Amino acid sequence: MKKRFIAGRRLLIPSVVAVLVALPLAGVATAGPGPARLAAEAAEEIEPAVMDAVVLVDQSGSLSDEDVARESEAVSAIAQSGLSARSRVTVVGFGSNNGGQSATTTFCPPTILRDSAARQSLADCSDTIARRTAEEGNDTDHAAAVGQAIDVLQQDSPKGAIKAVFFLTDGRLDVRNSPNYGAAQDRNAAAQVQLDKHLATAKDQGIQVWPLGFGAEIDEPALQALAAGGAQGDVRCQAKPQARVVRSSADVQWTLVKAAAGATCSFVEDPDTGKIDPNGTEDLKVSISPLATNGSIIVAKGDPAIKVTYLKPGGGEVTSSGQQGESTYERSGDNTRTDTLSIVNPDPGEWTVRLEAPKGIERQQIGATVVWQGALRTFLVTDPPSPKPGEEFTVSMSLLTRKGRITDADLLTGMSVGVKAQAAGGAETDVPMSDNGKGSDPKGSDGEYTGTMTAPDQEGALGLRGSVTGAGVYNTDVPLELIVAADVIRPQVRFEFDTPDQTWAGETIAGTLKVNNPGETRDVQIQAEDPTGTLQAGVNPGGAFSLPSGDSERDVELSVLPESSNGEAALSVNLVDAAGQQVYGNTLLSVEVRDEPSWIEKNRTLLIALFLLVVLAGLALLVARQARRRRLDVRKLTVLLKTEDGSQFSLKARTGWSDQFSFVIRAPEDLSRRLSFPSPGDAEIYRLRRAARNVVRLRTPQGEQINLQNGKFETLPESPELSIGVQDDRRRVPAKKPRKNKPEPVTPDRGSADIYDGYPGGDDVYGAAADPYGSSDSQGPSGSGRGGRTEKDTDPFGSDSYTGASSVHSSEPYGGDPFGGDPYGGNPGGSDPYSGSSYGSDPYGGDDPYGSRPKTSSGRSTAATHDSDDPYA
Numbered sequence: 001m002k003k004r005f006i007a008g009r010r011l012l013i014p015s016v017v018a019v020l021v022a023l024p025l026a027g028v029a030t031a032g033p034g035p036a037r038l039a040a041e042a043a044e045e046i047e048p049a050v051m052d053a054v055v056l057v058d059q060s061g062s063l064s065d066e067d068v069a070r071e072s073e074a075v076s077a078i079a080q081s082g083l084s085a086r087s088r089v090t091v092v093g094f095g096s097n098n099g100g101q102s103a104t105t106t107f108c109p110p111t112i113l114r115d116s117a118a119r120q121s122l123a124d125c126s127d128t129i130a131r132r133t134a135e136e137g138n139d140t141d142h143a144a145a146v147g148q149a150i151d152v153l154q155q156d157s158p159k160g161a162i163k164a165v166f167f168l169t170d171g172r173l174d175v176r177n178s179p180n181y182g183a184a185q186d187r188n189a190a191a192q193v194q195l196d197k198h199l200a201t202a203k204d205q206g207i208q209v210w211p212l213g214f215g216a217e218i219d220e221p222a223l224q225a226l227a228a229g230g231a232q233g234d235v236r237c238q239a240k241p242q243a244r245v246v247r248s249s250a251d252v253q254w255t256l257v258k259a260a261a262g263a264t265c266s267f268v269e270d271p272d273t274g275k276i277d278p279n280g281t282e283d284l285k286v287s288i289s290p291l292a293t294n295g296s297i298i299v300a301k302g303d304p305a306i307k308v309t310y311l312k313p314g315g316g317e318v319t320s321s322g323q324q325g326e327s328t329y330e331r332s333g334d335n336t337r338t339d340t341l342s343i344v345n346p347d348p349g350e351w352t353v354r355l356e357a358p359k360g361i362e363r364q365q366i367g368a369t370v371v372w373q374g375a376l377r378t379f380l381v382t383d384p385p386s387p388k389p390g391e392e393f394t395v396s397m398s399l400l401t402r403k404g405r406i407t408d409a410d411l412l413t414g415m416s417v418g419v420k421a422q423a424a425g426g427a428e429t430d431v432p433m434s435d436n437g438k439g440s441d442p443k444g445s446d447g448e449y450t451g452t453m454t455a456p457d458q459e460g461a462l463g464l465r466g467s468v469t470g471a472g473v474y475n476t477d478v479p480l481e482l483i484v485a486a487d488v489i490r491p492q493v494r495f496e497f498d499t500p501d502q503t504w505a506g507e508t509i510a511g512t513l514k515v516n517n518p519g520e521t522r523d524v525q526i527q528a529e530d531p532t533g534t535l536q537a538g539v540n541p542g543g544a545f546s547l548p549s550g551d552s553e554r555d556v557e558l559s560v561l562p563e564s565s566n567g568e569a570a571l572s573v574n575l576v577d578a579a580g581q582q583v584y585g586n587t588l589l590s591v592e593v594r595d596e597p598s599w600i601e602k603n604r605t606l607l608i609a610l611f612l613l614v615v616l617a618g619l620a621l622l623v624a625r626q627a628r629r630r631r632l633d634v635r636k637l638t639v640l641l642k643t644e645d646g647s648q649f650s651l652k653a654r655t656g657w658s659d660q661f662s663f664v665i666r667a668p669e670d671l672s673r674r675l676s677f678p679s680p681g682d683a684e685i686y687r688l689r690r691a692a693r694n695v696v697r698l699r700t701p702q703g704e705q706i707n708l709q710n711g712k713f714e715t716l717p718e719s720p721e722l723s724i725g726v727q728d729d730r731r732r733v734p735a736k737k738p739r740k741n742k743p744e745p746v747t748p749d750r751g752s753a754d755i756y757d758g759y760p761g762g763d764d765v766y767g768a769a770a771d772p773y774g775s776s777d778s779q780g781p782s783g784s785g786r787g788g789r790t791e792k793d794t795d796p797f798g799s800d801s802y803t804g805a806s807s808v809h810s811s812e813p814y815g816g817d818p819f820g821g822d823p824y825g826g827n828p829g830g831s832d833p834y835s836g837s838s839y840g841s842d843p844y845g846g847d848d849p850y851g852s853r854p855k856t857s858s859g860r861s862t863a864a865t866h867d868s869d870d871p872y873a
Contacts, residue, residue: 095132297343302364
């Protein structure tokens, strides 16, 4: 939702005035057409440039058949590509009057491009252009040709049309064989005089001349004189007539299309060209701007037998003339060498032109281009609506197309945007406008231009008009007239609307009208009109109502009527007097009108939220399930069995996931496999499951439960001669312990003691001194330890899980070794890797510093025992 405020979407400007008030710029008016009627008039005027064109085609004898064919294609392209349905095209060939002939021949009479049938007739008649013979008069009478074109353009020309002559020739003026110009030696000079007169008339009548020469015999200065002799462009377009010269007739078509685009404020892109073989298919690409309101795709296919298919951006095919969605198509030239698709409201983006050649034709040169135009309307807003003499006020200008307001400033890059002001009887001045977020412009690059100016010191009318010029843009502005008055008592008006991005018939747009009226109670009304003609709106309150003095507030509701059409709308909401003449305030709402969405579309957000909720819940369940499976997984467990004679046995869990590890203990006579997996028929089955942190729970066949910790053995109740334990190879979760103060280490009195007690030379440094880590290793099988440690002392590493003889370390970092200390000794599956190996004996030579040995004078044992828990015993 977009919060809309007064002043054309401005947040804090208190009041604005409606535009589209088409009053004369000169003279003072106290009343004028209301915004409602003028908005409708503006919508009708948003159309592309109307062109009244005469194409003059050289038929002289110097042309080859190939030249004539290229001329015909070029003329066909111009004739069919007019963007306005009110445009008119005439095609006239010229040669000379060498006695009894006419110097000109009309191939296509004046034809309005009202539909595809009219465009097709122009394509057909252009295809009949032929070279003249000597008997038909095959010299080049430029004067007669230009005179004929001016005669056509002076009769029944469409209202507001840009008048242009497109002049194709391969040579220079030559009427030496035309007796109607006098004596033979004076004929070319006489024809030039006549030509100059025609050009002067063309300039007076606003007729442009765009010459195009091709071939080696071109008199380029003469062509430049033709271009300079007529009218110099149109105020609505940037381009001015200029002579264009190409050396080959093959370039005539695309050069002429560019000339026509320049004359009519249109944009044309460079053609995409190629070649197509018999029975081949080729794709050509053209692009249409989002600014375009009208466009024509022109395809030169060489042979009429080649089939052309037009594919819209996204892949949809234009199958025929008529309306498809919001676009209207007219196709022509299918049976000629030039195929054209004219489009109203074209889809922007890259189009694909697909050409398919039949068998039996020659290889052809092909090409495609697009001519498009954006017909724009300027929408002006001022604050305050009626400035006082000498008062500075703000002017804001938005640009509208048939599709709505332009909000992407990048589309206007390279174009000239401005506002001109003119007081009654004064000169026109420029109002600097910007869209850079600086000064009076509150937000940059939003497509809305803002400027400030000072009202004249005298009361009266002040006219404003907006303009935008650039390639492809055609501006049909409607001037705005303000009344500058000293005694104006202005209400301060503000509209606030919650405008959705999209709406449809039957929907409403709610808002509030807030007014501070410093004068007396007055009757007012609210009017809502869309300059683009897209949105038809009802207003509540309808009709006139009283606006009290002082501050007031009123709810406003705009309803979308069924007569609305789909597209981008720019809805102007105006507070006016009861007669609909005086404007007190205005705002512009931008919204897209569309078909009513389905239930799924209306609740899309809710459905997406529910879907995401379900997905998240599913993921949470999946994560929880995976976590539970990992927590219960027994695959890393090994069950350990120790008998009273010290023998040990082990069995690893199966590799497949399971939350239970089942095993059986075989009878003593089956010593090779005391532990094994259950077999069918086994009744005495033990089951291991993971329980709390670092705890494995054993369930005996008798139903008793025993908690086992890693590496520790517990006696089986039913078999006291057996001890059961587990080895857990899964990463252990450290138990949380309270922090304890580390005791101060005791510095031993080394004296003559050797730090390696038990070796010749002295005592263990901890042998007689206090062990800094507390209690002695009193649980070793030898019963001896490193004295000085008491039960009250604390080992910072926690309880020592090793229970064997002490080493030089205060505790063994591996915890209790479930194999009895030596990871190899006592392992039923192996033995000391050094015993009996190629080394011959233990590399320590029986004097393993970590092993248990017979007691020395310091109490350290030297002989290893079976029960030693030292992993190196």
